[in-house]
Amino acid sequence: MYRYDEFDQSFVNARVAEFADQVERRLAGEITEDQFRPLRLMNGVYLQLHAYMLRVAVPYGTLNAKQMRMLAHIARKYDKGYGHFTTRQNIQYNWPALSDMPAILADLASVEMHAIQTSGNCIRNVTADHFAGAAADEVADPRPYAEILRQWSSVHPEFSYLPRKFKIAVTGAERDRAAIQVHDIGLHLKKNAAGELGFAVYVGGGQGRTPMIAKKIRDFLPEKDMLSYATAILRVYNLNGRRDNKYKARIKILVHETGAEELTRQVEAEWQALKDGELKLPEQDLRAIDAYFAPPALDPRPEGDDALKLARLDSRSFGEWLDQNVVTHKHPDYAAVTISLKGIGEAPGDATDSQMEAVADIAERYGFDEIRVSHEQNLILPHVARADLKAVYDRLVEIDLATANSNLITDIIACPGLDYCALATARSIPVAQEISRRFASFERQRDIGELKLKISGCINACGHHHVGHIGILGVEKKGSELYQITLGGSGDETTSIGEIIGRGFASDEITDAIETIVDTYLAHRTDKSERFLDAYRRLGAAPFKEALYAGEAKAA
Secondary structure, three states: OOOOOHHHHHHHHHHHHHHHHHHHHHHOOOOOHHHHHHHHHOOOEEEOOOOEEEEEOOHHHEEOHHHHHHHHHHHHHHOOOEEEEOOOOOEEEOOOOHHHHHHHHHHHHOOOOOOOOOOOOOEOOOEEOOOOOOEOOEOOOOHHHHHHHHHHHOOOOOOOOOOOOEOEEEEOEOOOOOOHHHOOEEEEEEEOOOOOEEEEEEEOOEOOOOOEOOEEEEEEEEHHHHHHHHHHHHHHHHHHOOOOOHHHOOHHHHHHHHOHHHHHHHHHHHHHOOOOOOOOOOHHHHHHHHHHOOOOOOOOOOOHHHHHHHHHHHOHHHHHHHHHHEEEEOOOOEEEEEEOOOOOOOOOOEEEHHHHHHHHHHHHHHOOOOEEEOOOOOEEEEEEEHHHHHHHHHHHHHOOOOOOOOOOOOOOEEOOHHHOOOOOOOOOHHHHHHHHHHOOOHHHHHHHOOOOEEEEOOOOOOOOHHHOOEEEEEEEEOOEEEEEEEEOOEOOOOOEOOEEOOOOEEOOOHHHHHHHHHHHHHHHOOOOOOOHHHHHHHHOOHHHHHHHHHHHHHHO
16 A cells, blocks of 8 residues: 655645644634634534534545554544544544544544545545455556545645535446446546556546436546546636536536537647646656555465355354355455445444454454455455455454445445534434344345445435435425435446435335335346346336335325
8 A cells, every 4th residue: 555755744744733723723713613614624624513523534445454543543532432434435533622633633644644635625535446456357456546646636736626526536447346437537447459558537427416427538548648637627627617606516517518528628628738748647657656556465375265165164144244245356365355334223334443443453464454445334354365254254243343234235325414414404324224124134135135225314415325226315394304215326337326216205104115115126026136226227117116106196
């Protein structure tokens, strides 16, 4: 993973000192909250319903054990003993005191971490495939490119005050695990016919109030041109993006109103003046960054398969976890492990300080000191010897993180909702907990199969409900919480925006409604191999609407 150089460290240290002075002046009443707001947002500090919230950057979701232990320390010392991992591959703390923020940021800086550009109208944390560097199907590791984008975008003088926030994602495999088509810029790393590395470039995706799928504006961009082309896109957006209406300020609106063909023309014209200049990436610099992400030395461990066969016979629950939470690695003797932060009845994405420390220990002993945060709010151990999987599982059982539900209906993405967020109009966490308890049976979940359920507590869609196979949007109506359902969304290489299925449901009705949808799918699928998403795309909305609203139609 990338290690800070002297410039990186001095830059972060200087920012900590600067913000400490700003906090001191705010606490002394020398500046108002309105004056303080843009300063705190530059440093990842939000003012939520009950307290300040700090969002810490985890670039492209990659951590080591030392950094995870620091996150645990912050949760224990400055918060209420837990942290919340987000869909931006970050972590946030919901209860820190403003007076403690400088100390927290100083602690983060001591392990090469910060909270810069996790908020505000700037280029946010660049995300990537959480299996990067380990996935058997990837063309190349996308993280070196995400790191180059991070360095380029950090306090970029031209792009620090964009019309609105700006999000970039990079994937290196045909299977898109980074949801690039719902980002402002999505980069798909690929090879051309000559075997050269480059990118398919997508622009103008996003969720929120107006969900849109990004348009591909270039099928192949040589890797050396990544920064110059990204700069061209951002210049066109910075110049032409709406600044009079924040709801129409994202680049997706510019793409929609300008048209993909015209926007592509403008980007290409801007790029012509940039592509042969200082932003062209030298080959030696590309390979130098690559070296930071060299895979660990994976010694042959051929005893793994025999060990797993015996362990399966000894423990049914281990076999279930192995089937659901472990995926194929590039190396046949290794695997990548998903640590579910979606225990039955728990708040999705939360981990306690003791759990974080235990994960750090596991990563250090069994995972080559590497941990990932996925945009699906889980943790990943990307390099685990198959021979060590039972030992890892046993340790996860001890800390209540061995739930075997990756990609199943209880692996729910949910934003913090009205329990914490000042923007939310409805609760997300209690709905997720109730649905999780309703579908707690592992046998039932496995029978249902892959089903991505996502919940947002407001139209800003931090829970990614638009691209859930089943999406739930909480809204406020006449003083009550109402939950609107969308079906058929997807955030992978076949991205689609879910369609609203009908009227919303009250909080005491929503779990029954989800069960009705699932039962309808089970009754109509061709066989067990047909996933929910595939069945919905084949059947359309009609049978689901009929099942949900048949009584109302008859009454009418």
